[in-house]
Amino acid sequence: MNIAIYPRKSKKDDNSESMEQQIDDCRKYINKTYPDANIIVYSGDYAITGHSTAKRKDFQRMMDDVRAGRINAVVIMRYDRIARNMRDFCNLYHDMESAGCNLISVSQQIDTSTPYGKNFMYQMANMAELEWAIISERYKDTAAYKIREGKAYTGRVPIGFKIEKIDGVKKVVHDNEEQTRAIFDYLLATKSKRGTVLWVRENLIPDFTRHKLDTMIKSDLYIGKVRENDHFCQPYFTKDQMEEIRSVNQIKYAPSGHIYLFSGLFRCPICGRKMSSFYSIDRKTKKHRQYQRCWFGGNEKLHKTKLVSEAKTEKYLLENLDAALKNLEFDVKKEAGKPKRNLNKKLNDAIGERERLNYLFEKGRIDIPEYEKKYSILSGKINSISEELSNNKVVRIEEFKKQIPEDWKELYEQLDQKGKQEFWHRIIKEFYLNEAFEITGFIFYI
Template identity: 25%
Template sequence: MKNARSKAPVAKQIVRCAIYCRKSTEDGLEQEFNSLDAQREAGEAYIASQKHEGWMALPTIYSDGGFTGANTDRPAMQRLLEDIRGGRIDAVVTYKVDRLSRSLLDFARLMELFEEHGVSFVSVTQNFDTRTSMGRLTLNVLMSFGQFEREIIAERVRDKIAASKRKGKFMGGTPVLGYDICPTTHRLQINAQEANTVRHIFRRFAEVGSGLTIARELNSKGSTTKSWVTRDGTLRPGKPWNASLIYRILSNRTYLGETIHKGESYPGEHEPIVTQSMWDAAHATLSANPRREQRSHESVPALLRGIIRCGHCDRAMTSTYTRKGGRTYRYYVCTGATKSGYDSCPVKTVAAGDIEQAVLTQVRAICKSPEMIAQTCCAISRLKEEQEHDVAVSQWEAVDALKQFDPVWEELHPVEQRRVVGALVERVTVMADGLDVRLRTDGIHSVVSALKDTLEEHNERSRRQ
């Protein structure tokens, strides 16, 4: 007779099950056996039926009485999630799915957390078990709806922001220089000291046309960008100025009392800091003298770009060049001739070097003339008497810079040379038989500022030599 061999029983892996219970109201919770007790009893019975699979109910009670399922801000729920993250739970059992959450978005987020930590989810009365293929399919469908709900919520938020901005409301974010956020109304309110700095930037740029010059002046005075405190009390200190920050101030229509959304401007609820005339003056200078970063990529400089016109066609002339025999030949071309034919314009093209030298000769003579020096001194004195602007250049510095125009000019960057010419020359009109140069009467501040900075560098190098 053969001896029957008995097989050793295979040890089942223990599945630690947490039972979560919830009741929306507190009605009846004072009873000896209430709804929460009934839910837990049903969960324990289900876990007992799965004992052969190694299931074991944890003794910890996760029950929320009197809490809505619309969110997860529940004490027992938070303890449950903390234990899941701590690796102390393998499965979560509820009486119904809505006991865990009534929000599809929250439910999808909870399922993502469960999956991340290897926790399965079971609904006792709805035959929902993420361990089965049907349960996983149902879960994927629910997750898809959760993603849909997330996108709908994001769309609603974007629509609300757009509608609020169209009404001129401030929708949060980093406050800009010149404004603080009112703690009660959450609207922008003017910071008087910072607003003076903003106005100074606009006025000064209309004079000098250089963001770098303004940044240097502000830094020399110890001025910084916006310093503010976050809601959690963290201090965000201001930073030193640079040219980019100056141009950012100049392009921010918030200072006109407007709000911007996707390129569209709307009247804001806050008070403006600059007037329309101040804005227009600064932007007229900005248009005439584009930023260095936008111009420094030009392979061939054009000193008269933007100010030279054809006298016959009354059209702008653009710079162009040709290369021949290893040399570059630069020209200014009438746009009327390029569009209507070269035989329609007697001017057509002019050599850039010749006409730039002719204009430069006049500029040099003007800058060194006694009349210009006298007018400059009077202008600086008048500004000081008005006490409205900070005058960064003294009379003696202006006179010294103008008298030493020639050596300083040669050391200027081509972009700075163009800025000086653009500040002094309003228009250069080219005719078939001559040249007409129309000068500006208000551009001397920009010239002196540019020459002064370069003169200091020139004198420093001379001393070293």
């Protein structure tokens, strides 16, 4: 007779029985009730929630053994160790019952081999789901309150942040700021997530992964925001800067090994799709010629398409980049010269007003509907002023110009193909083409 023991613990630091205690209590029950049984322990689901069975790999392995008829009974401490979702529980128990496997709860002293035990088992499963729903709702309310107040609401934060007690309150603050900025700077410079991951592993964080980089790119913490609170913590970047990071055109490397200077920077003026890079060999000179073309137009004949030469594109930029940069700088400074309101004072006044509102709410001097209404209005006002302040294009263009020194043409000629590719992808976001596939302009990456 084979009997399985299945322990589970949702969190490493919660108050439920330890995995070892669950296994020990279940083993004692089996030794007393079924002394000749062969015991199999499935203990791989540590610190995994019981609301869903999808992520519990050891549980799935146990159920495979149950369905195959290799397990005669499953012993657990309580029914909520199996599932906190009534539908999952019923489906799982149906599979157990079909395979002739009993389910036994040690602490609740229920054995589903009896009619009474089977009926009571369903009642307990229903109560477990209700308990989970209440706990979940309570957690959401608590988290929402902490987020509004700028308090840490979870123990996990992305790279560049840590949780620290300030005046007795847990706050999310910067951590290894120089390292964090270096990661984003490298991503912006190379336009390669894979290259960034490899560089970070070699130079900063040995166990850095693509998942960690994606988490950093997606997280609003870097602009100081969590849900509706735009001032949850100190930001790394403005909203516009983070949008620039998220809109990075990744350099895609061709399987052939060819390095295309402008890969991903052209869109077809007819269908709007990104154009593809390819090369051909000049029959006379035997040299490679590289081009951009619309694959949908060229191969499927959906519309007429022409080739955009890489050599002509490079020549266009060498001749027009300086003038385009001067025009952009002139337009930005002209716009910035217009009189503006005292935004900093308005922002501080709005933040102070929101803090007073929080104080009145904590003291019980205003009710919830009034608090929520005023809080929403003030938050919207703060967001609007903050966005206007962060949109300082003069500062941004001065930073951008550092990437294009006065002698950039001489420096450019000394670069290899890879260096030239990275240079253009760092400063050019996209080209404009007319319907004749002629370059009419381009967008700077600022």
